[in-house]
Amino acid sequence: MIPWVVLERLYLYYSYVESLPPEINWVSSQMLGEALGISPDLVRKDMTYCDIKGKPRQGYPVQELKSYLRKLLKLDVNVKSVIVGAGRLGSALANYDGLRKNNMQVLALFDVDPEKVGKNLGDIPILALSELEGFVKEKHVQCGVITVPANSAQQVCDLLVSAGVRAIWNFAPAALKVPHHVQLRNENIVQGFVLLRIRMLEVN
């Protein structure tokens, strides 16, 4: 099993390689390291997970590296998802091209607001929260994204879990409890800002 810190860096390499113009066929550990602020030695070490060999003066072949990384990071595996909470954040995630391109398939948004329920966001329907459990079961939804206020996050999480999702992606500032077979990832946006402020004040 590849450690999380390595996976995080492998994803950075992938993003960088993917952003290269098509005429670039080779990328070196120096180039990658410089672009991403990682030492070239560490880049080379990480690449050993990738089963790809660099050439002394050229580096790694871009197309091959990309497809190795895609496989390693399982970027081609489609994940059927629903987003609970059709506010600005939920809508932003549902429309986010970067997630769509990486095979997060949003089947529906859910909300309790009668003004939203029944409408569409692009081609994604907004459904009533009361329909969530049935929908998740019927469509074999694997991942539930939570963008509701903190005080209803656990309730929504329990609903998703009992309906059968295998992963919870939580954007609410709440410490959720899930059973062991369900994977939970918290994105704590406020925490990001708090840490950035501390660093800024320490330095200046």
Next chain:
Amino acid sequence: MIPWVVLERLYLYYSYVESLPPEINWVSSQMLGEALGISPDLVRKDMTYCDIKGKPRQGYPVQELKSYLRKLLKLDVNVKSVIVGAGRLGSALANYDGLRKNNMQVLALFDVDPEKVGKNLGDIPILALSELEGFVKEKHVQCGVITVPANSAQQVCDLLVSAGVRAIWNFAPAALKVPHHVQLRNENIVQGFVLLRIRMLEVN
């Protein structure tokens, strides 16, 4: 200087303590640990940064703990900010109560879309990108939030830096370069999803 991993946990403790109902006056390391999935021993160790003493059977006094943590995490320090990119994500952040309550003060949004420029989002004006530099200088903006597409993120970042911000909070999937005196924090949303999917597939 408090290590980042400790600061991250201290913020979790703060969030938890802040969410407690007002009738709860004491919180123990067991309670905190259990709620957040952290060992009580580690909680107690982290609390030594806080200059607060727990009582053997009661734990820590909630109000005192809250105010110590607020001071330590500098939550009361106002940060003048602008958000560049008035799309769904930028708008979500501008309106996000959790950020407002923690003293991120959004003075303006900036965009290039003539349909958006000149309008308001709540009480926050949406201004033209061409006004960014002058605005940041005049208002002494400290923090620039980037929610533009990846291919224009570095350009926006350079503008913000040359106008004088001290911190960049970047939501674009781009590896930005900033000078040493500017603090950079990247929130890579797609990476979060990628890692969650890998974990889900590994376990199931």
